[in-house]
Amino acid sequence: MSDAHAARRERLREYCSASGADAALITRAANVRYLTGCPPLGAALLLTRERAVLAVPEDAEPAEGGEGGEGRLDAEVTRLPVPAEADAASAAAEAAARLGVRDLAVEEHDLTVARHRTVARAVGPARLLDLDRAVERLRVVKDEYEIADLRIAAEIADQALGELLESILVGRTERHLAMELERRMIDHGADRAAFPVSVGTGSHSGLEHHQPTDRRVEEGDFLTVALGARYRGYGISTARTFVIGAAPAAWQVELHRLVFHAQRAGREALGPGVEQHVPDDAARSILQAAGHAERSVHALGHGIGLEIREAPRLGPADMGKLDNRVPVTVGPGVHLPGRGGVRIEDTLVVRPPEEGGPELLTITTKELLAL
Amino acid sequence: MSDAHAARRERLREYCSASGADAALITRAANVRYLTGCPPLGAALLLTRERAVLAVPEDAEPAEGGEGGEGRLDAEVTRLPVPAEADAASAAAEAAARLGVRDLAVEEHDLTVARHRTVARAVGPARLLDLDRAVERLRVVKDEYEIADLRIAAEIADQALGELLESILVGRTERHLAMELERRMIDHGADRAAFPVSVGTGSHSGLEHHQPTDRRVEEGDFLTVALGARYRGYGISTARTFVIGAAPAAWQVELHRLVFHAQRAGREALGPGVEQHVPDDAARSILQAAGHAERSVHALGHGIGLEIREAPRLGPADMGKLDNRVPVTVGPGVHLPGRGGVRIEDTLVVRPPEEGGPELLTITTKELLAL
Incomplete structure (x- = not known):
């Protein structure tokens, strides 16, 4: 399975490159699960050209039917623990800033206006683009x-x-x-x-x-x-x-x-x-x-x-x-x-x-x- | 009960007036329910100084434990049916435009960026403000x-x-x-x-x-x-x-x-x-x-x-x-x-x-x- 997840992330990277983003921030639960196999609710995935960072709140409830949780994340995915009640998307955006991301595509159909603002603040000088439903399209x-x-x-x-x-x-x-x-x-x-x-x-x-x-x-x-x-x-x-x-x-x-x-x-x-x-x-x-x-x-x-x-x-x-x-x-x-x-x-x-x-x-x- | 709902809407109107908005668009399900008693999922409430318009998708599933659905809406609330699969928030925003609303406060912690954009388009020249968690504060x-x-x-x-x-x-x-x-x-x-x-x-x-x-x-x-x-x-x-x-x-x-x-x-x-x-x-x-x-x-x-x-x-x-x-x-x-x-x-x-x-x-x- 982990090969399948890695292959899915690779397809998303290709999409990002083609659309001018050097990283994507995935917040929609089904999409995070599709790309990592990891079901905790509230997790957010940062996908850069070289890295995959999964921000997971410490008190995250696992979604039902998990495939084994963190133990099963494939080797490429780094787990970034986020304090309980903090926003995983903002934590992932901070990680993007540290990694020098310039154009970050986010899921505007998933992020609320308020959360988008917090992510924009966390990512610093990077520009936010709209990833739109790219992962949904991959999932069809x-x-x-x-x-x-x-x-x-x-x-x-x-x-x-x-x-x-x-x-x-x-x-x-x-x-x-x-x-x-x-x-x-x-x-x-x-x-x-x-x-x-x-x-x-x-x-x-x-x-x-x-x-x-x-x-x-x-x-x-x-x-x-x-x-x-x-x-x-x-x-x-x-x-x-x-x-x-x-x-x-x-x-x-x-x-x-x-x-x-x-x-x-x-x-x-x-x-x-x-x-x-x-x-x-x-x-x-x-x-x-x-x-x-x-x-x-x-x-x-x-x-x-x-x-x-x-x-x-x-x-x-x-x-x-x-x-x-x-x-x-x-x-x-x-x-x-x-x-x-x-x-x-x-x-x-x-x-x-x-x-x-x-x-x-x-x-x-x-x-x-x-x- | 309908008096209670009307009183809650009156308190929200006072808040809006004080914050410079002439209308509010409520999309968060619990908030719509609090202000109308109406539980259909996907409904959106437009509250102007004189009017209360509840946009309800035709295929809306009633939330559990409804108090009787549309029959029980109090007299002040007008029901605006919305075609199945259309967005009730946009329909309510169009109604706001027709009613001449100029400053519409929306729930930025509930609307996604994509939906906010659609609402902005639907409301025409009106300005969108942030209602923030005003209804949540009333609910405490x-x-x-x-x-x-x-x-x-x-x-x-x-x-x-x-x-x-x-x-x-x-x-x-x-x-x-x-x-x-x-x-x-x-x-x-x-x-x-x-x-x-x-x-x-x-x-x-x-x-x-x-x-x-x-x-x-x-x-x-x-x-x-x-x-x-x-x-x-x-x-x-x-x-x-x-x-x-x-x-x-x-x-x-x-x-x-x-x-x-x-x-x-x-x-x-x-x-x-x-x-x-x-x-x-x-x-x-x-x-x-x-x-x-x-x-x-x-x-x-x-x-x-x-x-x-x-x-x-x-x-x-x-x-x-x-x-x-x-x-x-x-x-x-x-x-x-x-x-x-x-x-x-x-x-x-x-x-x-x-x-x-x-x-x-x-x-x-x-x-x-x-x-």
């Missing part, structure tokens, strides 16, 4: 180490969901089912849930970001479950909708089939070189043809990795092209107010047709199970 | 509505802890105990845990911010539990240390007594007009006299409310004075590497002696129970 295409972690995260979520489906659901509350899923994911080795587990039953089914309530599962309900595990920092996201009881109603069968088809069309449209809006178009046109256009304002999906929502976005107006080895979510949904609805979401890795096309990570069945 | 002294919510949050944590103490602990993992405490708090009505529950047993006991592991509770262990509930946005924090088995060792009795005394000294030093470092001095001198100075580098405590760590800090170098009706934590600890340790923390509200002195919110016994 994943290496096989990252994809291996994503596969495990998906397996954990699938296991937790599979176990839940074997248990009695009628009479239990959304809140309890959500907590049980979270506990099962942790039991199976997750750092934690990648986002708050969402369980929606009856009229709550099919809603995105539904917060579990005390509503109990009843016969005849649609039940939508959205969950994701985080493993060694990498998260995935998946959603399924089932029906409770022996015989789904005709409208439930029909709505589920519709969303199933839309989701499949979205998945099948994924591929290297495909414009980002194409999978959304494919899914949306199916929903629109059935008269559900107005219910699906969100993008079909988005990139996923160290952050649960990262580049690229798969929305109707997104014009860039997908690359090979980019993990994305594909998750359309339809909600009928007062009645409920269906959401089906997978995490997949974009792969070329000669490698078998998109790699499905979340393999729990998408059929309309009657539970 | 709590009103009785807020203290009532804090009391309930403390009661919830006490109930969850009390139930755990009645169950069998030996053989269970830190991770499972932590999840059970979280579940119990939610069962008792918490929005959620105010922070990740920490359970440390054996050599992990007494550590601050310990992340629960798969270590199992054994006979003779110290067991430290740190937990807090959040109720309607307001959080509290408490920690207790117990011993497992019938007969604590002499060193355990002694160490527990020491931390107990230090914590009591800290609590008893609280009062309106007392300098912030005084409770820390009181607790620290007891630990130092026993030779444990080097193990307690952290501040003794801090303010608590809509954020789990807010002003005022109770550290050795903090010179300000405590006010009446300020909730704070008091939580010293000693950890002996390889052996374990003790942490005892309460949340209390500063009250004058004529009202009976500090009001203890977290009432679970601090004795060395043998479980």
